[in-house]
Amino acid sequence: MKGGALSALEKLFGLTGKTALVTGASRGIGRSIALGYADAGADVAVLARSTTALEELATEIEKRGRRAVVLTCDVADHEQVHQAVATTLTAFGQIDILVNNAGGFDYAGPFLDLKPDDWAKVLRLNFESVVHLCAELGQHLIRRGSGSVINISSIAGVAGVPMLSTYASSKAALLSLTRTLAAEWAAAGVRVNALTPGWISTELTRTFAGNPQASEGLLSAVPAGRWGQPDDVVGAAIFLASDASRLVTGSSLTVDGGATAYVGGPTMLQLLGLGRVAS
Ligand code: NAP
Numbered sequence: 001m002k003g004g005a006l007s008a009l010e011k012l013f014g015l016t017g018k019t020a021l022v023t024g025a026s027r028g029i030g031r032s033i034a035l036g037y038a039d040a041g042a043d044v045a046v047l048a049r050s051t052t053a054l055e056e057l058a059t060e061i062e063k064r065g066r067r068a069v070v071l072t073c074d075v076a077d078h079e080q081v082h083q084a085v086a087t088t089l090t091a092f093g094q095i096d097i098l099v100n101n102a103g104g105f106d107y108a109g110p111f112l113d114l115k116p117d118d119w120a121k122v123l124r125l126n127f128e129s130v131v132h133l134c135a136e137l138g139q140h141l142i143r144r145g146s147g148s149v150i151n152i153s154s155i156a157g158v159a160g161v162p163m164l165s166t167y168a169s170s171k172a173a174l175l176s177l178t179r180t181l182a183a184e185w186a187a188a189g190v191r192v193n194a195l196t197p198g199w200i201s202t203e204l205t206r207t208f209a210g211n212p213q214a215s216e217g218l219l220s221a222v223p224a225g226r227w228g229q230p231d232d233v234v235g236a237a238i239f240l241a242s243d244a245s246r247l248v249t250g251s252s253l254t255v256d257g258g259a260t261a262y263v264g265g266p267t268m269l270q271l272l273g274l275g276r277v278a279s
Contacts (some may be wrong), residue, residue: 016041019092020241021085021131023075024102026053028202029230033099033226035060036234037241041107043067045088045095049074049104067092075102075129085136088236095142097241098137100174101152104204105167115159118167126170127177138190147191149267150240151178153194153252155260171196182250192248193240198256200228221264263271 006016020037024030028049034044038061046054047093051072058068069091071084086227088095103126130151141147156164157171175194182192199218208214209227219225236253239245253256254260 010041013178013242014041015097015238016093017240018041018096018241019045019094019096020099021045021047021071021095021137022080022099022101023047023129024056024152026050028204029197029200029233030099030101031057031235032230033101033237035064036231036238037097038064038066038068040238040242041066042097042241043069043092045071045084045092047071047073047075047084047208052121065176075133076124078132081129081132081136085133089140090181095140096147098133098141098149099152099237099241100133100149101168102129103152105164109161110163111165114166118160122166123173126167127173130174130177132255134177134192138181138185141190142188147190147243148241149178149181149190149192150237151175151192151194153178153196155196155254155256158196158260163224168271174227175249178252179250180258186249191240191245193248193250194252195233195236196252196254196256196260197233198222198254198259200230200233202230220266221262222257222259223262223267226257228255228257265271 006014017039020042022030022034022044025034025046028119034046034057037044043066044061046057047066051270054070058070061068069088071087073084075081105122151174153174154171156168157175161168178192178194185192198223199205208218233255236255
């Protein structure tokens with residue numbers, strides 16, 4: 001999208017002239033979204049705790065002819081988040097797109113084994129950090145009368161996931177926050193949506209993806225029959241950031257290979273030994 005007039009399609013789906021802040025951008029889904037946004041024409045501020053990985057990413061963004069800002073920041077630390085937002089506004093002058101992607105869990109296990117601190121840690125990382133970032137940036141977006149906030153939830157926020165109660169609850173809370181902020185900020189021109197990815201192969205899911213038995217078990221509930229890759233999420237993230245979704249707010253867009261649409265268990269085709277319908 002460099003040089004020349006933009007086509008109608010580029011104006012609709014492109015991000016030329018926009019600036020984005022992507023949290024959790026040092027690897028995985030966040031990194032792919034940051035690069036996708038740069039490809040679509042946006043300048044991108046990339047936030048995470050790993051400076052070296054962010055600097056490498058910034059170089060990639062700059063190679064695409066876009067500006068990049070590196071923000072070494074722990075999203076669970078309010079003062080660091082405040083500084084990161086201020087640095088981005090100084091560098092870019094404005095923020096049009098906020099992608100709240102940083103998140104994860106470091107323990108999967110039965111609900112009854114959880115300690116209060118396990119809950120506090122996951123809620124702080126996956127939910128409170130988003131509350132805080134929205135509070136930091138909300139006024140700026142409302143004052144400008146435009147903007148798109150995209151919260152990276154999960155199918156775990158939609159369906160029950162045994163052994164992941166902290167994570168699933170935090171992702172469900174994100175969906176609720178998304179709907180409420182969307183309703184509160186729509187009149188001001190600010191849109192708030194969520195993405196609910198399914199099983200995506202990243203550092204977060206390495207233990208499951210790397211274990212053939214676990215992987216096969218998980219994929220048996222995914223009609224598409226494969227792990228998603230971080231790049232599979234990029235198109236949906238660009239759509240929600242672009243003018244193509246200008247009347248879309250308070251929604252959640254699912255990128256899960258059909259997992260949440262499917263009742264689970266063996267398919268009728270498998271039960272009848274028919275294999276695929278068509279090759
Ligand atoms: P990942 O590869 O582990 O990446 C997580 C990112 O978040 C990294 O860039 C990490 O960077 C950053 N991060 C973690 N804690 C942070 C903190 N305290 N402060 C700032 N940054 C922090 O995971 P992913 O799979 O790409 O997940 C990205 C998002 O998608 C998460 O919210 C996750 O819940 C969601 N999601 C993932 C899947 C999946 O199957 N992978 C499915 C649904 C939803 P540093 O370590 O450098 O800080």
